Amino acid sequence: MNLDLTWRLLKGGGRRGMLGTWLTLGAVAVSTALLLFAVTANFAFEARGERGAWRNPVAAAQGQQAVAMAGSRLDYVRDREIVIVDLAALGPSTSVPSVPPVPSLPPGLPRFPAPGEAFFSPALAELAEELPAGQLAARFPAMTGVLGDEALVHPEELVAVVGHRPDAPVMTAPRGADAAPVRVSGLAGEPSMDSQGYRVLALIGSILMVVPLLVFGGAAARLTVARRDQRLAALRLIGATPGQVVGMTVAEAVIVAFAGVLAGTVAYALALPLLTRIRMGGGPWFAADLWPDLPVLGATIVAVPLLVGLSAVAGLRRVVVSPLGVAKRETPPAMRFLRVLVLLAVLAVFPLLSRESGIAIVAVAIGLAFLSVNLVGPWVVGIIGRITARGARGPARLLAGRRLVDDPRSAWRTVSGVAMTGFVAGFLALLSPGAFAGDAVPGQLRVVVAEGSPSAVADRARDLLGKAGVRATVKHSEDVVAVTVADRDDPAALDRGRTVLTGLVPGRTLTTGADDDRMGTQLLADVGVGTVVVLSVSFLVAIASAGITAASSILDRRQTYGLLRLAGTPLTVLDRARRTETLVPLTVMGGGSIVVGAFCATPFLFGAPNANGLVMLLVCVALGFGGVLGAGALSRPLLRSVTTDPAPRPD
Amino acid sequence: MNDVLAGLALTKRFGQTVALGGVDITVRAAEAVAIMGPSGSGKSTLLHCLAGIMKPDGGEVHLLGQRIDAMGERERSALRRTRFGFVFQFGQLLPELPAEENVALPLMLGGVARAQAVRQAREWFGPLGLHGMETRRPGELSGGQAQRVAIARALVTKPAVVFADEPTGALDQTTGHDTMRLLVEATRHNGASLIVVTHDPNVAGWCDRTVEVRDGRLLAGGVPA
Ligand SMILES: Nc1ncnc2c1ncn2[C@@H]1O[C@H](COP(=O)(O)OP(=O)(O)OP(=O)(O)O)[C@@H](O)[C@H]1O
Ligand SMILES: [Mg+2]
Numbered sequence: 001m002n003l004d005l006t007w008r009l010l011k012g013g014g015r016r017g018m019l020g021t022w023l024t025l026g027a028v029a030v031s032t033a034l035l036l037f038a039v040t041a042n043f044a045f046e047a048r049g050e051r052g053a054w055r056n057p058v059a060a061a062q063g064q065q066a067v068a069m070a071g072s073r074l075d076y077v078r079d080r081e082i083v084i085v086d087l088a089a090l091g092p093s094t095s096v097p098s099v100p101p102v103p104s105l106p107p108g109l110p111r112f113p114a115p116g117e118a119f120f121s122p123a124l125a126e127l128a129e130e131l132p133a134g135q136l137a138a139r140f141p142a143m144t145g146v147l148g149d150e151a152l153v154h155p156e157e158l159v160a161v162v163g164h165r166p167d168a169p170v171m172t173a174p175r176g177a178d179a180a181p182v183r184v185s186g187l188a189g190e191p192s193m194d195s196q197g198y199r200v201l202a203l204i205g206s207i208l209m210v211v212p213l214l215v216f217g218g219a220a221a222r223l224t225v226a227r228r229d230q231r232l233a234a235l236r237l238i239g240a241t242p243g244q245v246v247g248m249t250v251a252e253a254v255i256v257a258f259a260g261v262l263a264g265t266v267a268y269a270l271a272l273p274l275l276t277r278i279r280m281g282g283g284p285w286f287a288a289d290l291w292p293d294l295p296v297l298g299a300t301i302v303a304v305p306l307l308v309g310l311s312a313v314a315g316l317r318r319v320v321v322s323p324l325g326v327a328k329r330e331t332p333p334a335m336r337f338l339r340v341l342v343l344l345a346v347l348a349v350f351p352l353l354s355r356e357s358g359i360a361i362v363a364v365a366i367g368l369a370f371l372s373v374n375l376v377g378p379w380v381v382g383i384i385g386r387i388t389a390r391g392a393r394g395p396a397r398l399l400a401g402r403r404l405v406d407d408p409r410s411a412w413r414t415v416s417g418v419a420m421t422g423f424v425a426g427f428l429a430l431l432s433p434g435a436f437a438g439d440a441v442p443g444q445l446r447v448v449v450a451e452g453s454p455s456a457v458a459d460r461a462r463d464l465l466g467k468a469g470v471r472a473t474v475k476h477s478e479d480v481v482a483v484t485v486a487d488r489d490d491p492a493a494l495d496r497g498r499t500v501l502t503g504l505v506p507g508r509t510l511t512t513g514a515d516d517d518r519m520g521t522q523l524l525a526d527v528g529v530g531t532v533v534v535l536s537v538s539f540l541v542a543i544a545s546a547g548i549t550a551a552s553s554i555l556d557r558r559q560t561y562g563l564l565r566l567a568g569t570p571l572t573v574l575d576r577a578r579r580t581e582t583l584v585p586l587t588v589m590g591g592g593s594i595v596v597g598a599f600c601a602t603p604f605l606f607g608a609p610n611a612n613g614l615v616m617l618l619v620c621v622a623l624g625f626g627g628v629l630g631a632g633a634l635s636r637p638l639l640r641s642v643t644t645d646p647a648p649r650p651d
Numbered sequence: 652m653n654d655v656l657a658g659l660a661l662t663k664r665f666g667q668t669v670a671l672g673g674v675d676i677t678v679r680a681a682e683a684v685a686i687m688g689p690s691g692s693g694k695s696t697l698l699h700c701l702a703g704i705m706k707p708d709g710g711e712v713h714l715l716g717q718r719i720d721a722m723g724e725r726e727r728s729a730l731r732r733t734r735f736g737f738v739f740q741f742g743q744l745l746p747e748l749p750a751e752e753n754v755a756l757p758l759m760l761g762g763v764a765r766a767q768a769v770r771q772a773r774e775w776f777g778p779l780g781l782h783g784m785e786t787r788r789p790g791e792l793s794g795g796q797a798q799r800v801a802i803a804r805a806l807v808t809k810p811a812v813v814f815a816d817e818p819t820g821a822l823d824q825t826t827g828h829d830t831m832r833l834l835v836e837a838t839r840h841n842g843a844s845l846i847v848v849t850h851d852p853n854v855a856g857w858c859d860r861t862v863e864v865r866d867g868r869l870l871a872g873g874v875p876a
Binding site: 392393394395398399402403405406407559560563564565566567568569570573 | 702704725728729730731732733735736737739742743744745746747748752756757759760764765
């Protein structure tokens with residue numbers, strides 16, 4: 001029954017009504033696309049971790065039948081990492097594995113490699129082809145086959161799976177603490193500690209992105225209501241029941257939101273090829289990782305319109321409670337100072353935190369600080385409004401100030417996104433890492449000699465290098481052999497050295513200082529990329545939400561604006577008032593959030609804050625101001641159009 | 652002569668609809684003119700053309716001997732701000748501004764300092780029976796009180812002409828009559844002319860003259876007797 005009327009209301013809203021509908025649709029589409037991104041990022045990291053699990057073997061438990069030995073180590077070529085997985089099947093009799101037992105294979109590995117066989121990832125196969133054999137291919141047995149994507153963490157990963165006899169030195173020789181091959185009952189393995197760490201970071205990033213998204217979704221839903229509440233109030237006056245009014249609004253909001261969700265999903269699909277190029281953990285992504293699973297997609301398609309509907313109902317409460325609710329405007333009750341006390345209380349906790357605090361405590365504290373900023377926002381905006389109004393000389397500032405006092409929540413909504421981003425930026429700016437301070441000697445490869453005499457190993461190294469014609473000096477200390485290639489700055493010389501010396505110490509690879517710092521540098525680089533991604537998303541949301549709220553505030557007030565304009569108020573005054581209304585709280589709140597964010601980051605600060613962070617912060621500030629002003633300017637034609645109507649009346 | 656505002660042979664069409672089909676009208680200083688006629692006859696359109704809100708398709712509008720219909724939007728806008736006052740049916744007060752600031756706004760737009768503008772605005776509250784309402788916001792005023800604030804706002808710049816389009820249309824009859832009488836008296840007292848669109852014959856009775864509009868033409872009363 002309602003649906004027909006709803007459809008007519010939707011269509012009959014006129015050009016301006018349609019504009020609002022389009023804005024809502026666009027907002028929902030943007031939110032959906034970003035939400036899909038924020039959510040699937042978690043699943044993507046999880047999928048990476050699981051695909052990489054088989055190289056992180058777990059020793060067979062007591063009583064389990066061990067079927068193979070497995071261990072992995074890292075080697076390097078040019079500036080890239082190679083994961084080498086050493087596998088050896090354990091036959092019924094350990095000496096002669098004549099009948100290869102068949103441990104369940106990890107997906108992507110065509111078959112269990114026999115001794116002397118090697119499977120390469122496609123990227124490694126390509127690189128081995130491209131470089132002279134003496135720099136890479138000679139480190140491994142000839143390639144037997146290629147690994148499938150299911151065995152790879154990312155498409156550009158360099159992986160070699162090499163088969164050995166179980167008694168081969170490479171399987172039995174002592175390695176570093178947790179790298180030694182272990183007897184396993186299967187090749188499933190478990191996700192590595194690193195991959196778990198990345199998942200935690202991804203989760204934090206998602207939270208930082210989703211909070212502003214929710215605020216944005218609310219603003220978008222309210223936009224539908226803003227347009228409708230007058231008309232619905234009229235419907236109430238002619239006797240529509242609250243149920244009918246709610247029903248129609250929800251139906252309308254849900255229809256629009258559903259269309260928005262579909263558009264957003266399509267937009268996400270179109271953006272996918274670009275998103276897969278974001279490099280994390282050393283490489284780009286498989287498209288399948290970043291595409292949501294059916295349950296996730298289904299849940300999004302159902303949940304988003306539902307949330308929009310709920311938000312619309314919340315916005316409509318006023319109309320439903322009283323038919324006159326919309327027309328009547330009274331002085332809002334003053335907001336409590338209590339809100340500030342909450343923020344101060346939360347902030348007081350931070351000096352007590354340190355880098356040693358548990359991750360859960362830290363996450364909760366950051367979340368609370370984030371929410372408290374949101375809580376304090378409207379209150380501060382109200383104060384700012386009072387100060388602006390009191391000090392105003394011209395009409396524009398007076399209008400702006402009074403409006404801030406009248407509806408601090410809506411003004412806060414306009415700037416909250418950017419202010420929240422300010423919090424994130426302030427937090428990350430202080431933590432943003434500078435260059436990793438390694439003490440690497442360029443061109444020097446080192447290897448630990450745990451068994452046997454280092455001097456004998458050094459002699460063998462000299463011999464091998466000499467035969468291959470690689471010029472290098474070899475030194476040794478108590479348990480380390482260090483090889484420095486003559487041509488320190490030539491990566492090819494270094495890789496020749498690595499290749500010639502492969503197997504010098506069984507089970508170990510020779511590494512440079514930079515190789516050893518690799519984990520750290522990679523993590524720092526990834527945190528940097530993650531920061532940029534999170535900030536970009538929150539800026540996109542913040543600016544879109546500033547634009548949406550600017551447009552909806554014009555639509556809300558179109559009658560008053562129109563009449564003011566008829567009475568000769570210049571458009572520039574109205575526009576300046578609108579700008580002041582955003583700029584003043586933006587400056588105060590944006591600045592405030594940056595300071596609060598930076599304050600929250602101090603317990604985790606190591607070393608002095610660096611220039612990188614400051615540059616990032618300045619870029620953020622510039623983007624924030626430019627974006628919000630630009631978004632406001634975009635709604636200027638809307639202001640012009642609502643004020644040129646010679647007979648403005650509520651529609 | 653002391654003609655303040657004159658419309659000559661005004662025409663206006665909206666597509667096929669002829670809203671004004673050649674209207675001549677003259678208004679003298681401090682004169683109150685009621686415009687009456689059935690719905691859709693063109694009353695609002697006439698008012699908008701005279702007030703420089705809308706450009707007529709043909710004809711001329713003169714304010715104190717100066718032609719205003721040919722001016723650009725910016726100039727007409729400035730003219731509306733300084734020489735005209737407006738009272739609409741409702742919705743013209745800014746809800747977030749206290750009553751006195753709503754009244755002071757046109758002065759501030761004209762460059763009067765804020766304190767001075769508010770002081771001047773306050774002087775209107777007593778005479779219009781709005782004592783004590785200065786700092787209330789529109790949402791806290793009754794419909795009649797809000798319209799009286801709007802009257803103060805229309806008069807505060809000492810305009811030459813006040814335009815009112817069904818200013819009491821949203822009020823009950825008694826309140827409407829009180830408000831309308833205040834409007835007519837206050838404009839006359841300030842030496843301003845008044846052009847008011849109304850459906851109420853009683854209201855027309857308080858005015859100096861009534862103009863009847865039918866299908867975009869004047870039946871009678873276009874020119875003072
Ligand atoms: N913007 C517009 N577009 C199209 N037609 C219009 C427009 N404005 C007015 N009209 C038409 O012009 C004619 C005169 O309209 P106007 O608003 O002047 O009537 P009115 O006498 O003020 O009526 P009411 O007493 O109902 O307010 C009407 O037929 C109306 O439909
Ligand atoms: Mg009319």
